[in-house]
């Protein structure tokens with residue numbers, strides 16, 4: 001914190017980034033039911049209509065996967081959708097304080113777990129690279145603490161366009177990037193501060209070394225299956241062609257049980273559920289890695305603890321968008337079910353949270369950081385932006401209560417070396433995990 005107080009005017013200017021009245025994706029929207037005057041026939045709609053005509057209705061998960069990450073026309077693959085001119089705004093794009101506090105979190109965990117001589121920072125879905133840039137700036141500013149630690153950066157990104165933006169943000173291409181589209185490591189370079197950085201399409205390809213993982217607004221774009229309870233039992237929601245209107249899609253219910261139904265809990269009490277098997281696979285991979293090598297994962301997203309029902313929605317140009325209209329032109333998202341993530345960690349690692357963004361950032365010292373930046377800034381417009389950014393991140397009616405933080409940690413991080421807690425043990429108990437309780441420096 002003290003070191004960050006010395007941040008220069010450049011970072012101060014960056015501290016308030018966005019003009020705030022943009023829409024953030026955590027806002028709730030009921031899906032697929034809005035009256036629509038026009039339904040442009042996008043290349044993606046054509047592709048989906050052919051597909052459904054050939055093989056029948058598709059699951060919502062297949063629809064999301066095609067629309068968002070189809071390598072030829074997927075929404076994420078060829079565009080920059082973030083920020084004021086895009087479709088939605090995210091916390092790192094609103095204020096640099098967000099990324100700085102996450103940087104502090106990783107350093108605090110690195111210190112609490114014995115200051116390993118080397119670690120990887122792995123980000124899933126890095127957007128414009130803004131969050132990684134803010135974390136790296138903190139690493140540089142706390143260079144005296146991290147000195148001698150060998151750090152490398154690993155970005156998991158499927159979007160060609162966004163990976164190019166990330167490379168520009170993080171490396172400024174001072175050293176030419178190495179590209180190899182056919183390799184699991186499709187791009188390599190060196191960051192502005194001289195740290196090796198690599199890009200992958202899949203977490204599986206990131207070296208299984210001691211790592212800190214971060215995923216911000218990543219899990220919400222992974223494909224969900226949707227199920228409706230009916231008198232005949234659970235039925236999967238599918239997407240079909242509307243027989244009344246040409247080139248229009250509609251939701252239908254599967255006439256009989258589908259295999260994905262196995263994901264529903266036997267004691268489920270809701271009448272509509274969304275399940276994200278891909279999130280489960282990624283959580284299992286993260287858990288196994290953390291159990292094997294140590295480290296931690298910090299996951300931040302909007303979501304719930306197994307309580308919400310229909311959260312599938314679309315965003316385009318900072319407006320809510322019908323999910324079935326003009327596919328490929330709008331972002332699609334569903335709230336993250338943290339109770340499912342916890343179940344998928346299956347005891348391999350310990351989990352903390354979800355806790356509200358407001359609580360996490362407060363525990364990490366956001367008020368102190370805001371005060372430092374306000375004290376350093378004389379310009380009224382800058383002060384105004386700093387305060388607006390703080391309000392957006394922290395206000396319970398804005399992002400403060402809708403966004404959550406969730407962490408995966410090795411069991412011994414919470415309970416000491418042994419899984420059995422002995423009240424008389426001479427060994428000091430592990431330090432509290434920052435953010436989930438107040439930040440303390442050991």
Ligand code: SAH
Pocket residue numbers: 068069076082090091092093124125126127128131156157158159162201215216217218221222
């Ligand atoms: N974390 C950033 C961006 C969030 S948008 C922020 O908070 O600003 C979602 C990000 O995940 C984008 O970078 C998108 O290209 C990426 N993404 C979407 N699906 C993915 C997948 N299956 N694997 C890897 N990255 C994915």
